[in-house]
Amino acid sequence: MKIPFVNSFLSLPAMIFLALLSTAAVGGAGSVAAPYEIGTWEGFRPAAITYTFDDNLPNQYTIAVPMFHVAGFKMTLFTVVNSWVGTFTWSQAQTAASYGDEIASHTVTHPVLSGLSPAQQTNELANSQAAINANVTNQSCVTLAYPNCVEGSEAVTAAYYIAARGCSGQLVPSTPANFLNISSFVCGSLGSIQTPAQFNSQADSAATSKAWCVYLIHALEGDNGYSPLPSTTLQASVNYMSTNQNKFWVETFGNVVRYIQERNASSVAETATSNNSITIQVTNNLNNLIYDYPITLRRPVPANWPAVAVSQNNQRVTAKLVTVNSTNYVMFDVVPQRREYRPLEDGSAVWPQQSGADDSGQPELSSEWADGCDLHRLFLDRFGELVADSKQHVGRHFYRRDGGHFPSLPILPSAVVAIALQRFKSEK
Helix, strand or coil: CEEEEECCCCCCCCCCCCCEECCCCCCCCCCECCCCEECCCHHHCCEEEEEEEECCCHHHHHHHHHHHHHHCCCCEEEECCCCCCCCCCHHHHHHHHHCCCEEEECCCCCCCHHHCCHHHHHHHHHHHHHHHHHHCCCCCCCEEECHHHCCCCHHHHHCCCCEEECCCCCCECCCCCCCCCECCEEECCCCCECCHHHHHHHHHHHHHHCCEEEEEECCECCCCCCCCECHHHHHHHHHHHHHCCCCEEECCHHHHHHHHHHHHHCEEEEEEECCCCEEEEEECCCCCCCCCCCEEEEEECCCCCCCECEEECCEEECEEEEEECCEEEEEEEECCCCCCCCCCCCCECECCCCCCCCCCCCCCCCCCCCCCCCCCCCCCCCCCCEEECCCCCCCCEEECCCCCCCCCCCCCCHHHCCECCCCEEEEC
């Protein structure tokens, strides 16, 4: 693959690289070297929230899936593969999965697992997983919801799933005591969560205790299912999440489990530092085929670093500056134990908080060709306007150092200019 030759309008005297490298896996719990921190939850938010839906009822797909998609949230649909109510189809499940929703197992026939032999339980768990994987092609089925919230054999469950959900009506601590019986709150007319206020109260309690709140929903509106919940109540809860995204991380059941396991198993250590560069390793002993969800790291911004950029494994990593107790941090998401890292030849920058900006700092304006996983110090004493040459370099952004004008291109205030290029040419 060739990277195009780009002429820069701004010379950069120096750049720094913070490359996230992969080494041999470490065993047991991870260790995080100071001054790095891993967020308890994604983005260092106070709480994780998961909406789970059981029994593949019609309105889950006609009402809830579009509702969450519009809000930009993801949910988990625990699916009974041979006991369909109404008009459920695998095509609906595939569409939901294309939005990022998790299609997970609720067994083949919805039996009480504790009343089955180990061989019968194996058939229920293995065959439901196989059916989902055969019909939903862009994800793997790795989690289970126990029918009627009755746990079966943990040994059988552990052979096929990384986690399973029950419904004991408790908040889940940041590290569950038992991943094979994670609690949830039953919602709807027969559950403990029936009103928007009750939804919000449990979410707020999770934020206070830095916990994980899992909601269990069955029927919506006129579905012929258990414990119906008005769609207006669900919409009100989703709206509350939308207006408090700095407080709540809404994600699928499986991805929250992945995050917890990766957070607890990962080690972070610096391997090289200089005035202009930092190299770190982020590793763990987990199976990369399953555990591939990014975890959030942060570290204080070194003194005299006016800008920072991060990339990993040929892809730019979103990074932003945040202020916590008067300390400026660079915060970014990375997937541990990735392979084939190389230094970043160019990348985007995030800038310190400007007057009038929100807590996350200035908007980040990205470049598309970041190699490796690198953090840059960019020395930008002078810069003009941001321009984009859409004809020759689609998605590439660069500056005129002299502030000269380009016809028909927008002029942005210098406070939000956050990208610089240097001249480079390389081949792979």
